[in-house]
Amino acid sequence: MPSDWCTLPISRRAFVVSAAATGAARVVAPGANAAPAAPTSPLSASAQSAELYVVGTRDGFSVQIGTLVSMMNYTRSVVLQSVRGLTARQLDHLHDPRANSVGALLLHLAATEVYYQATTFDDRADFNAAERARWGAAMSLGDAARATVRGHELAFYLDALAEVRATTLAEFRRRDDAWLARVDQRSPLAERVNNHWKWFHVCEHESHHNGQIAFLRSRLPG
Amino acid sequence: MPSDWCTLPISRRAFVVSAAATGAARVVAPGANAAPAAPTSPLSASAQSAELYVVGTRDGFSVQIGTLVSMMNYTRSVVLQSVRGLTARQLDHLHDPRANSVGALLLHLAATEVYYQATTFDDRADFNAAERARWGAAMSLGDAARATVRGHELAFYLDALAEVRATTLAEFRRRDDAWLARVDQRSPLAERVNNHWKWFHVCEHESHHNGQIAFLRSRLPG
Secondary structure: OOOOOHHOOOOHHHOOEEOOOOOOEEEEEEOOOOOOOOOOOOOHHHHHHOOOOOOOOOOOHHHHHHHHHHHHHHHHHHHHHOOOOOHHHHOOOOOOOOOOOHHHHHHHHHHHHHHHHHHHHOOOOOHHHHHHHHHHHHHHHHHHHHHHOOOOOOHHHHHHHHHHHHHHHHHHHHHHHHHHHHHHOOOOOOOEEEEHHHHHHHHHHHHHHHHHHHHOOOOOOO | OOOOOOHHHHHHHOOOOOOOOOOOOOOOOOOOOOOOOOOOOHHHHHHHOOOOOOOOOOOOOHHHHHHHHHHHHHHHHHHHHOOOOOOOOHHHOOOOOOOOOOHHHHHHHHHHHHHHHHHHHOOOOOHHHHHHHHHHHHHHHHHHHHHHHHOOHHHHHHHHHHHHHHHHEEEEEHHHHHHHHOOOOOOOOOOOEEHHHHHHHHHHHHHHHHHHHHHHHOOOOO
């Protein structure tokens, strides 16, 4: 997969998506210029029901939350596509001594989502002790993650991502657009910050690190 | 700037933003744990008027388009922060023979936005001849960009980004949420694709490559 794959004009891209675009989705990229699956294909049917390329409302969510969920679904599907088929050894590989492994970056995405769950669903300023014990190293990346986030198969990371995302979606279903627009009155920043920005950040933050994952994957040994 | 800077919990981040968050914005990161600028600072006042951390409606745009613009403003501000102060030589540097330069990645962001202008504002399937002549190499990245996108100061790239973004915002002001939700009836994909996805993709695509820019910047020689 070229590092610039996601930038190809959509008319030159063709994806086959193999599952609903929740945290558990697996996405298969047959490669640029491959023919899209026929509409009768079960894979294509799943992709169509997921509507990964249609940003907009989603059943069970308020208008703005559902629209955000549609963005999060698409973005997650791209991350899952980027890491498809990686071995434990590849997930642990360090491009250079300062690099983060792909596995650590994946767990970092889950950790970040847990952090924003705490700040937006539970109105806390940081992880609690249990969260810090489980997610602290992945949240920090760098030395802490290089030392402790390793030796896992891909399923370990995908399960963590799916588990955390399921919590996010369950909480989103209980909330409305007024909650999403709410400004954090306790933020230490001079700038105003709202829940919508925080969850958009969780989403675009996946793209940020997925750019790194694509770069690192394309330079794996062998 | 650590490669994971954007993932820091917001309570540990402090930014000072020096201009409105259009394509011409410049963002200054004093570093994690730095104190936020006082509210009386001109810089902070600009940041507050830009509301970079408030996703939501914006004056002059329909509800969903304005919300998307708020996301695009934030994301662009992060890109500009990532490249702040880079020299022409640094913008040309190649991490390895297959890498894209930071300069090429910046122009690629502008090229991608021009492509999606063509597909959504002009209902074309691809660049026209003039667009291809100006943006084709940056759109393709790789060999074409390594050969031709080089030797420019940072202002060249920032001007291109600002120029393209100004066109996007002018066109957005003339459109409404029904247009944003519209599905592309000519898409060759099996999946449905709408304008909202296309412009969300332009936005998160900046995050994707900004992850690479941050990685590459942190590994520049010297």
